[in-house]
Amino acid sequence: xxxxxxxTILDARAMSRALQRMAVEVLELAEGTxxxxxxxxxxxxxxxxxxxxxxxxxxxxxxVPRGALDITLYRDDLEVVGPKPVIGPTxxxxxxxGKHVVIVDDVLYTGRTVRAALDELTxxxxxxxxxxxxxxxxxxxxxxxxxxxxxxxxxxxxGDRVDVxxxxxxxxxxxxxxxxxxxxxxx
Amino acid sequence: MNVTLGKDLIGLASLSADQLRLILDTAEPFKEVSERPxxxxxxxxxxxxxxxxxxxxTRTRISFEFAEKRLSADTVNVSASGSSVAKGETLVDTAKxxxxxxxxxxxxxxxxxxxxxxxxxxxxxxxxxxxxxxxEHPTQALxxxxxxxxxxxxxxxxxxxxxxxxxxxxxxxxxxxGLSKLGAQVAVCGPHSLLPRGIEALGVTVFEHVEEAxxxxxxxxxxxxxxxxxxxxxxxxxxxxxxxxxxxxxxLANAPRNLTIMHPGPMNRGVEIDSRVADGPHSxxxxxxxxxxxxxxxxxxxxxxxxxxxxxxxxxxxGAE
Numbered sequence: 001x002x003x004x005x006x007x008t009i010l011d012a013r014a015m016s017r018a019l020q021r022m023a024v025e026v027l028e029l030a031e032g033t034x035x036x037x038x039x040x041x042x043x044x045x046x047x048x049x050x051x052x053x054x055x056x057x058x059x060x061x062x063x064v065p066r067g068a069l070d071i072t073l074y075r076d077d078l079e080v081v082g083p084k085p086v087i088g089p090t091x092x093x094x095x096x097x098g099k100h101v102v103i104v105d106d107v108l109y110t111g112r113t114v115r116a117a118l119d120e121l122t123x124x125x126x127x128x129x130x131x132x133x134x135x136x137x138x139x140x141x142x143x144x145x146x147x148x149x150x151x152x153x154x155x156x157x158x159g160d161r162v163d164v165x166x167x168x169x170x171x172x173x174x175x176x177x178x179x180x181x182x183x184x185x186x187x
Numbered sequence: 188m189n190v191t192l193g194k195d196l197i198g199l200a201s202l203s204a205d206q207l208r209l210i211l212d213t214a215e216p217f218k219e220v221s222e223r224p225x226x227x228x229x230x231x232x233x234x235x236x237x238x239x240x241x242x243x244x245t246r247t248r249i250s251f252e253f254a255e256k257r258l259s260a261d262t263v264n265v266s267a268s269g270s271s272v273a274k275g276e277t278l279v280d281t282a283k284x285x286x287x288x289x290x291x292x293x294x295x296x297x298x299x300x301x302x303x304x305x306x307x308x309x310x311x312x313x314x315x316x317x318x319x320x321x322x323e324h325p326t327q328a329l330x331x332x333x334x335x336x337x338x339x340x341x342x343x344x345x346x347x348x349x350x351x352x353x354x355x356x357x358x359x360x361x362x363x364x365g366l367s368k369l370g371a372q373v374a375v376c377g378p379h380s381l382l383p384r385g386i387e388a389l390g391v392t393v394f395e396h397v398e399e400a401x402x403x404x405x406x407x408x409x410x411x412x413x414x415x416x417x418x419x420x421x422x423x424x425x426x427x428x429x430x431x432x433x434x435x436x437x438x439l440a441n442a443p444r445n446l447t448i449m450h451p452g453p454m455n456r457g458v459e460i461d462s463r464v465a466d467g468p469h470s471x472x473x474x475x476x477x478x479x480x481x482x483x484x485x486x487x488x489x490x491x492x493x494x495x496x497x498x499x500x501x502x503x504x505x506g507a508e
Contacts, residue, residue: 070216073228073258073488083189084489087216123225 009154009162010175015135018151019048022133023055025149026102029131033062035100037127041117042070042088044106047166048135052104065093069103074116096125102149106164108134111145136175138162192489195307195314198323199364207369211333213485214478220257221480231258231491234291239281240317241267241297246452246476247317247327251294254483260292260491278302282310292491295319300357313490321355326486327451328361330479332369334471335406337478338447343370348400350434351410351459352381352421358451359410363389376400377410377432380421397432401439406447409434412459425458435461445469452476 010018030036033056040049046068053064070088078084103117114132121130133149138156154177156162161178165171190205199207220228236255240248248264255262265285267273272281282293292313295303300320307314318324336342347366353359353375366373367390374392375382376399387393394400400407412428422428439446448460448470456462465472 073220073230078230078491083191084213087213089216090219119229123227124223 005179006176007179008174009136009177010152010173012173015151015173015175018135019051020055022135022149022151023052023059026052026131026133027056027060029148030100030102033060033064035098035128036064037093037096037099037101038064038066039069039092039101039103039117039121040066041103041105041113042068042072042090043169044164044166045069045104046088047168048106049104050168052133067092069117069120071113071116071120074120076112076116090120092124096121096127099125099127101127101130103130103132105132105134106136106166107162108132108137108145108147108150109140109162111141111143114145115143135164136162192486194490195303195316196325196486196490197304197307197314197316199325199328199361199368200323202325202364202368204368204370207329207332207365210329210482210485210489211336213489214329214333214481217481217484217488218478220484221253221477226257227259228257229259230488231255231260234258234260234491235289236260236262236292236294236487237285237290238262238264238317239285239293239295240265241272241278241295241302242318244296244317246479247296247324250476250479251315251317251326251483253480254487255294257480258484258487260487263290278306279309282306282312286310286312292487315486315490318357321357321360323361323364324357324451325361325365326479326483327358328365329486330475330482331358331362331408331449331451332365333478333482334449334475335371335447337474338471339405342366345371346374346403346405347371347408348374348376348394348404348406349408349410350376350397350400351432352412352416353377353386353410354381354383354421355413355416356410358408362408363391367391374400374403378422378428381416397434398438398441401434401442401446404446405444406449407434408449408451409460411451411453412455414455425455429458433457433459433461434464436463436467439464439469447471449475 038049038053040046049066053066056064068091070090072085072087131148134147135151137147137150137153159180163176165174167173190209238248238251252262290312294315294317296317297319300322303314303316303319316325339345349359363373374394376394376397448464450472454460454465
């Protein structure tokens with residue numbers, strides 16, 4: 001570790017407000033809940049998809065189908081030497097054909113995770129539309145991929161790290177930006 | 188978790204408990220892949236795997252082939268008959284020739300104990316042992332472990348008895364290693380002529396009567412009685428074997444708890460196992476077959492890959508976020 005500088009860019013209240021706004025935007029984008037399916041990317045994306053789905057359900061009184069996607073087996077860096085990433089469960093609620101799928105992830109960075117998610121979702125059916133919703137967009141794209149709905153945009157460099165904490169897994173809601181740590185290879 | 192498997196899977200004797208858990212935990216999400224509308228993920232795209240079978244096998248070869256195809260690997264099957272092996276080519280020559288065609292992995296079954304390790308030391312490709320002589324059959328034991336863990340939620344503390352021809356069984360050997368390392372209590376039961384001398388040294392209990400095993404165990408793994416054994420004089424007759432060691436409904440009715448029944452297949456119904464037991468409510472024999480594909484996918488996935496230049500590239504940047 002070189003010098004590191006940690007700052008909180010979203011606290012629990014700010015994150016709650018961001019998620020509420022994102023839920024409204026998801027609903028607008030999907031024009032209601034009729035065709036909507038939320039798919040969270042393992043791991044934090046799954047929890048965030050749950051939150052957004054619940055917020056929409058509270059407003060609309062309709063059940064929003066939600067699922068989980070682990071993209072490990074679709075990654076483009078499986079050739080890398082060393083321990084293989086742990087694979088989480090994938091659960092897709094029913095047939096995706098004709099549906100509006102909203103992919104939910106915690107951080108959008110290089111875009112490689114989303115590329116893998118798009119490939120994997122296509123193997124489950126032919127959605128009418130796929131949108132991307134992410135809590136933090138930290139820039140640094142390596143592929144032509146953009147989010148439709150973003151909680152917070154933050155400028156970062158390759159040496160920085162963005163840590164998303166969610167209450168379900170980490171005990172509290174918070175997003176931290178850590179400046180100047182060496183780049184993580186996995187994750 | 189920083190556990191890896193290394194280059195080859197030869198047997199469970201050389202694996203640590205953490206490595207065993209890594210394989211079982213990795214197998215878990217692979218079960219779901221086989222339930223998808225498109226039963227395929229691109230993890231091993233571009234890898235070439237040769238299934239080199241010097242001994243007849245249907246279930247194991249097909250299970251490996253499904254696992255390979257569902258990981259998007261390209262596969263070639265080579266069997267001893269009708270190949271250069273029948274013309275007297277040595278094992279190493281066969282493998283070196285295959286390697287010259289740029290393969291990535293070899294899945295091998297061979298009648299000689301130690302053949303898998305022998306090959307693994309001489310070729311660069313990953314080697315997966317699909318059964319070597321009476322030595323080990325690691326993926327069979329792994330699928331047995333996964334099936335037990337599914338059923339009981341744990342391996343530690345379970346009482347598992349292997350019943351039948353332990354002497355000639357590579358399945359039994361791999362099971363004893365795997366179960367003991369994960370903290371199960373292991374027993375064997377069978378005719379004296381079919382139990383290896385000094386097996387207690389592996390830390391297993393020996394039961395002379397199948398009734399005692401049934402009284403003690405949570406699960407029985409009923410081994411296949413190879414019919415050649417009768418001709419070789421190990422047992423007097425198949426009917427006598429069934430009468431003394433057969434796992435029957437009547438015998439299980441006296442058990443203090445419901446026993447989970449496993450069998451590595453192919454079964455000899457009416458020899459080592461009663462049809463009513465094999466098809467009964469406590470049989471997990473077909474779950475074993477389903478889990479076999481998931482476990483083999485996990486092993487292939489964990490062994491595959493490992494190009495150093497790509498690791499360096501990832502360290503410089505360019506991995507997924």
